[in-house]
Amino acid sequence: MGILDIQNLSISYDGSSILSEFDLSVSKGEKILIKGRSGIGKSTIFRLIMGFGVRSSGEISLDGVPVDAENIWNLRKRVAYVSQDTDIAEGKVTDLIEEIFSFKANRAAYEREGLQRIISDLSLSPGILNKEYTKLSGGEKQRICLMLALLSGKDFFLLDEVTAELDVGLKQKVVGMFFDNPQWTVLSISHDREWAEKATKVIDLSGKVN
Amino acid sequence: MESYDVSVEGMLFSFLLLLIPVLISYYLGLNLISPTIESAFRMVIQLLFVGVFLTFVFDLNNALLNIAWVLLMIFVASHTVLKNAELKTGKLLPMLTLFMAVTNYAMLLYFNRFIINLNDLFDARYFIPIGGMVLGNSLRANIIGIENFCSEIQRNENRYLFRLSMGAEKTEALIPYLRKSMGVALKPTIANMATIGIVFIPGMMTGQILAGASPLVAIEYQITIMIAIYVATTVNVLLGVLVLVHRGFDEYGMFKKDLLRNV
Known part of the structure; x- marks a missing residue:
């Protein structure tokens, strides 16, 4: 049994099948890249793991616990999911951080020292905390989302195209941050070669098309 | 003072006078x-009915009937709120009616007991028109x-979804939406309070003055009723949104799109 087990997962959209009988078992510490052409269901798999959609059939479990209505609220606290849509807030970045770490599940995880370190690791300027989130560039927004995931203290990450708007140097840096920690389990969806170069396993969904 | x-x-x-908008429209x-004539006709019929009915209710002045x-x-107001917000009434109406009933009865009893110091808290002359003013003004x-x-x-x-994925409980993730919708909803009432008497003379005050009351008595009532309206509106809006927070999401925390009328 892995950290994440997916069995016979099928996804349909508007009556047509996108993905059928998809299996995946992820062990602790694995660094997996999921790739495939657009619209093949990569992001939908992540959404289903988080309980954000309806699967046609199949089973998903995290740490052996089925992803269902009863368990989903606790399971979400276990996973750090960064979606490709970075439109997550209005107001100042610092207010967003305060809000996210005011949630009961995150209060214990938040460390101010950690925040300064991660800001520096992600090559963000300290002044970014007082900027309006909506006025940041796409790359800055991606790094703020990553910063929040890193600050959450979790060790299982679902990262959906999180380096698409970063330059090459930063892409390598971010990949290293997530893939170099042997304790962390990471599933990444990306078209960037930096992830493919360091992944322990690459899953190409194109072979699963109906 | 004499009233006419x-x-x-x-x-x-x-x-x-209605000829003016009719001619402009033509x-x-x-x-x-036709909408003008139809609406004017409906207004006359509805008010005739209410006038006759209220005369009967005021004469009888029975607490239970009031x-x-x-x-x-309250039931009609709750129905109107859901209908105008493009929501199906089925699953939301009972809870919204219950919440609005608690707020509005509490406000009415407080108003009658502590503000105008009535002996009969359910006196039809106060209980019904003040209830109507509070409800009508909080409706929008x-x-x-x-x-x-x-x-x-x-x-x-x-x-x-981002907040849920960051470990938020449903209510924690919905707080920004609650804040925003309450802010937007209450701004017109706050602006109303700030401009009352200068930009417009409210209907209640006008009615009292026309009926022969002194303007000073009329403003006393207007101040107290305006406060009652604002308080009831705040609580009504809060409870209205909380009904949606409670009933509008499935067990995974996803918004139930089938509650919308156009789905």
Whole structure:
């Protein structure tokens, strides 16, 4: 049994099948890249793991616990999911951080020292905390989302195209941050070669098309 | 002070005024002639009915009947709120009616007992018209609040999902939406309070002055009723949104799109 087990997962959209009988078992510490052409269901798999959609059939479990209505609220606290849509807030970045770490599940995880370190690791300027989130560039927004995931203290990450708007140097840096920690389990969806170069396993969904 | 009733002749002169919007609509091709006539006709029939019924209710002045009449008003108000916010009434109406009933009865009893110091708290002359004013004025805010909450949660669903994925409970993730919809809903009432007496003379005050009351008595009532309206509106909007928070999401925390009328 892995950290994440997916069995016979099928996804349909508007009556047509996108993905059928998809299996995946992820062990602790694995660094997996999921790739495939657009619209093949990569992001939908992540959404289903988080309980954000309806699967046609199949089973998903995290740490052996089925992803269902009863368990989903606790399971979400276990996973750090960064979606490709970075439109997550209005107001100042610092207010967003305060809000996210005011949630009961995150209060214990938040460390101010950690925040300064991660800001520096992600090559963000300290002044970014007082900027309006909506006025940041796409790359800055991606790094703020990553910063929040890193600050959450979790060790299982679902990262959906999180380096698409970063330059090459930063892409390598971010990949290293997530893939170099042997304790962390990471599933990444990306078209960037930096992830493919360091992944322990690459899953190409194109072979699963109906 | 002397007060004048509107005579039949005066009523006819009033209807004569409707020729102005009818003619404007005719010459500009606004297609508003039949809606104008239909609405004016409905207004007359509804007010005739209410006038006759309230005369009967006031004469009888039975506490239970008064409570029941206000409950009917609350039920119709809740239905109107959901309908105007483009929501199906089925699953939301009972809870919204219950919440609005608790707020509005509590406000009415407080008003009658502590503000105007009535002996009979359910006196029809106060209980029904004040109930109507509070409900009527909070109606628009309630529609705006619920409509804003639903549209924001759909337009900015990703923000909500992001918070859930960061470990938020449903209520924690919905607080930004609650804040925004309450802010939008309450702004007009706050602006109303700030401009009252200068920009407009409210209907209640006008009515009292026309009925012969001194303007000073009229403003006393207007101040207290305005506060009651604002308080009841705040609580009504809050509870209206909380009904959606409670009933509008499935067990995974996803917004139930089938609650929307156009789905």
